[in-house]
Amino acid sequence: MAITRWDPFRDVIALQNRVNSLFRDFNEGGDHATTASFTPAVDVYEDNQKVVLKLEVPGIEEKDLDVRVENNTLTVKGERKFEKEEKEENFHRIERRYGSFYRAFTLPTTIDAGHIDASYNSGVLRLELKKKPEAQPKQIKVNVAA
Numbered sequence: 001m002a003i004t005r006w007d008p009f010r011d012v013i014a015l016q017n018r019v020n021s022l023f024r025d026f027n028e029g030g031d032h033a034t035t036a037s038f039t040p041a042v043d044v045y046e047d048n049q050k051v052v053l054k055l056e057v058p059g060i061e062e063k064d065l066d067v068r069v070e071n072n073t074l075t076v077k078g079e080r081k082f083e084k085e086e087k088e089e090n091f092h093r094i095e096r097r098y099g100s101f102y103r104a105f106t107l108p109t110t111i112d113a114g115h116i117d118a119s120y121n122s123g124v125l126r127l128e129l130k131k132k133p134e135a136q137p138k139q140i141k142v143n144v145a146a
Contacts, residue, residue, distance in 0.1 A: 037099025038080075044105075048137050051111060051129045055103065058123030059096070065125060069113045074105045076125065 043054045057065065059080050066077040082098045107113060115130035
């Protein structure tokens with residue numbers, strides 16, 4: 001059993017971080033933030049050789065995705081189109097978001113912008129950003145004097 005110290009400001013700090021994140025995302029989007037209909041969720045993780053981004057974009061066709069690198073910024077744009085097969089008045093509820101989206105990510109200097117791979121499977125766009133060889137960790141052998 002562990003004793004956890006109560007911090008009355010923990011929830012306030014968490015809320016402040018979330019609000020700051022919202023403003024940061026809004027500012028990164030520039031003029032696209034005002035025209036985007038939704039913002040897909042993204043997971044970002046890193047290992048010694050690469051940084052990987054996974055964006056949730058179900059229902060979007062590959063041809064409707066635009067991934068670019070320009071001025072050390074990775075941008076992902078796309079559009080989820082509303083299916084016109086069913087008449088709108090027959091819907092009881094529409095909760096899925098439709099329209100365009102835009103996400104921008106500033107690339108760290110350790111990323112080799114010329115080696116980015118993109119794949120799309122089961123509604124997840126996976127972007128694999130390779131690190132520059134000089135940014136990858138190197139094992140250094142320690143010699144012991146006898």
